[in-house]
Each structure stands twice: as structure tokens, then as C-alpha cells.
Amino acid sequence: EPEVTQTPSHQVTQMGQEVILRCVPISNHLYFYWYRQILGQKVEFLVSFYNNEISEKSEIFDDQFSVERPDGSNFTLKIRSTKLEDSAMYFCASSAQTDNNEQFFGPGTRLTVL
């Protein structure tokens, strides 16, 4: 069964460093998303991406964040200069279409900023 994969599973970085979180969505999906879950809090939407551009982004997704689909398979989230409060679980998701919004989630990347 096809699934969304994410690497790494756990990333530890120093405050101020750049990190890139990687995701491989399901191959025939067209819509891609990033969410984050700070420990003990709810899952929050960050950004959606379609046709090589951002469809929507939340207030959390400020200038420190960027997304890219560098090739036909990967979907990345970059945090330019990490802050302590960026520590969270980051989930990638993809969907085949948008009208029923069934999104398939990856296992997540746990980002720890020291």
C-alpha cells in the first residue's frame, strides 16, 4: 500500500541553524501539506502546495519557512534560522484531490532545537 515517507525521523539542531525536512508524498498525489504538533498541543496547519506553488499558509508559516518540490518525488520544508519554539513534530501529508480532502500523513519528523 502506498504511503507518505519522511526523513529524518528525528532531527536535532542548534538554534539559528537551517534545517530541511524531507517528505516523499504518494506518487500520484497532487496536493501537499505540512503540519506541526508542538508537544502536548494540537496539530496545526502550516502550508498547502499545489502545482508548484503555495495554495494557502497559516500565520505560523512566516518568512523563516519555505517549501519546495525540487523534483518529481520530494517535498521539502525549510526552516531558515531555527528558534527554540520550532521544536515540534512536523507531519507531511498528501492528497489526490482537494474536494474531499482525504489526506495521507507521513510518520513525522521530530525536530528538537537546542
Added chain:
Amino acid sequence: AQSVTQLDSHVSVSEGTPVLLRCNYSSSYSPSLFWYVQHPNKGLQLLLKYTSAATLVKGINGFEAEFKKSETSFHLTKPSAHMSDAAEYFCVVSDRYSSASKIIFGSGTRLSIRP
């Protein structure tokens, strides 16, 4: 704007007894509603979804949910809890007619199963 409220942050039941996880939603248009489950240190798995077909939706692992428009509810139930059901459960709403693709998560309900 859509929103979702999970009424219980923690539910504890005995193995073999029924499970009820409550969810109320708010949506401007006809919503799509989902329940996702998250086991410890795992990703989010779709349990079931409602997208305007039958109001009683059956999902995996014996779970089901009923869409009640008059009550704006989408409660998750299971007749008999199993130890493996212990996890975090998220009710999720999406506006099907919105151009935005995002989905809104509830705050989650942690389900504990007593032996």
C-alpha cells in the same frame, strides 16, 4: 470559518466496554469530517471519513461515527474496546467547497483502556 471541538481531553474505559469520543464542529458549508488516530510515536492514521454520503460511517478496527447535522456532531464510537485502541484520537473538519485545502484538527482525546 470552520472549527472543531473535542469535548473530552481524556477518556478511560475498561477493555470490552463501549467507547464514545465526542466531537462537535462548526462549518460554513457542508463539511467533510474525519477521525484520525495517533498511536505513541507514530504518524496519523485515518479511521473514517464523512463526505456527504451515508450519515453513519464505518471505519477501520470496528470504529464508526454518525454525522448529525442538527446537533453539529460527529461522535466516534466502538462497541467493545480493545487494549490496542489506546491512542490519541483527533476529530478533523474540512470545508469541501473552500478553495483552501487545509483541514482543522481538534485538540485530541486521549483514550486509555483499563484491563
